[in-house]
Amino acid sequence: MQCRAKAKQSGQRCKRHTIPGGKTCVIHGSGTQAAKTAAVERLAALADPAVAELARVMRKGSPDSARLAAALGVLDRTGHGRSSTVHVPGLPALAEQLAALSADDKIKLATMLDEADE
Numbered sequence: 001m002q003c004r005a006k007a008k009q010s011g012q013r014c015k016r017h018t019i020p021g022g023k024t025c026v027i028h029g030s031g032t033q034a035a036k037t038a039a040v041e042r043l044a045a046l047a048d049p050a051v052a053e054l055a056r057v058m059r060k061g062s063p064d065s066a067r068l069a070a071a072l073g074v075l076d077r078t079g080h081g082r083s084s085t086v087h088v089p090g091l092p093a094l095a096e097q098l099a100a101l102s103a104d105d106k107i108k109l110a111t112m113l114d115e116a117d118e
């Protein structure tokens with residue numbers, strides 16, 4: 001996003017980018033810790049509506065491309081991008097579960113995955 005600040009002399013709008021979730025660039029006020037915290041909080045508040053929008057698209061299809069892009073942008077900027085991993089408290093990560101399997105169970109799992117591919 002473009003910074004909202006305007007130059008006092010020329011009246012022209014600043015051409016710098018805002019910080020993620022911010023309204024201004026670092027030169028025009030978003031360099032402070034308070035501004036950074038407020039920007040993170042603004043983005044975090046949008047994460048739930050973004051997930052709701054994705055759920056709506058999944059249920060009904062035919063996404064509004066602008067709404068979908070906005071939702072994906074919010075999720076990318078709040079640490080829930082496409083490559084992020086969800087950890088369920090109390091449930092070990094998949095890698096830990098696989099490491100805990102016995103040799104026989106690993107062979108059974110590999111056989112099941114091979115059969116599923118065919």
Ligand SMILES: [Zn+2]
Pocket residue numbers: 003004005014015016024025026027028
């Ligand atoms: Zn600026």
